[in-house]
Amino acid sequence: GGPLPAGWTARPDGQAELTNVKAAAMGSGIHVTLGPAIILYKAAHDGKGPFHTLATFTQTKPTEHAEGYGLFAGGRGLEGPARSYVYFLVRQDGRYLIKLRDGDKTSDISKGWVADPAVKQFEGKGASINLLEIDHKRDPSKVVFLVNGKPVYTADAKTLDLDGIVGLRINHNLDVHVEGFDVHR
Numbered sequence: 001g002g003p004l005p006a007g008w009t010a011r012p013d014g015q016a017e018l019t020n021v022k023a024a025a026m027g028s029g030i031h032v033t034l035g036p037a038i039i040l041y042k043a044a045h046d047g048k049g050p051f052h053t054l055a056t057f058t059q060t061k062p063t064e065h066a067e068g069y070g071l072f073a074g075g076r077g078l079e080g081p082a083r084s085y086v087y088f089l090v091r092q093d094g095r096y097l098i099k100l101r102d103g104d105k106t107s108d109i110s111k112g113w114v115a116d117p118a119v120k121q122f123e124g125k126g127a128s129i130n131l132l133e134i135d136h137k138r139d140p141s142k143v144v145f146l147v148n149g150k151p152v153y154t155a156d157a158k159t160l161d162l163d164g165i166v167g168l169r170i171n172h173n174l175d176v177h178v179e180g181f182d183v184h185r
Contacts, residue, residue: 005030007044011078012036013172014104029179032170039072039085041167045183046075048163050140054133055181059092059174062122066091067171070132075165086160087169088145090130092122096152098145109160110153118150136162137184
């Protein structure tokens with residue numbers, strides 16, 4: 001482990017330690033190399049009401065088992081055991097997942113990992129690059145989850161409480177570069 005970029009906080013899943021987390025400012029983004037799964041966030045990205053968030057994720061190395069990375073929204077109680085948030089992930093095998101975390105429990109919003117051609121898979125020796133967005137601003141009655149500009153899932157905004165902190169979620173054993181992370185309220 002080491003220091004996080006200025007203003008960022010990391011929270012590992014379960015009882016994992018941050019000793020195997022490396023998150024460093026690199027260029028205009030953040031480069032994350034992990035042992036445990038984590039969320040990364042800035043308290044300044046807290047708020048209520050409609051928003052749009054996005055980030056471009058570059059998975060630099062394939063993993064033996066496909067692991068997810070992406071965005072989260074509606075973060076509350078992130079430092080304690082009652083933490084909650086909705087997360088939207090993609091992984092190297094061309095699938096996405098949307099779930100709700102409530103304390104140590106999670107429940108599916110999407111029906112598990114869903115294959116979608118919008119998710120760029122890891123091919124050859126290159127990298128897998130995916131732009132993820134959660135749009136609750138264009139039409140506040142809906143929450144649209146997009147991968148590389150294509151809507152992959154739409155939910156009625158009344159069914160998701162997204163007021164709270166918006167940030168990044170990256171699962172264990174990944175090497176991911178994140179650029180262009182922003183939240184527009």
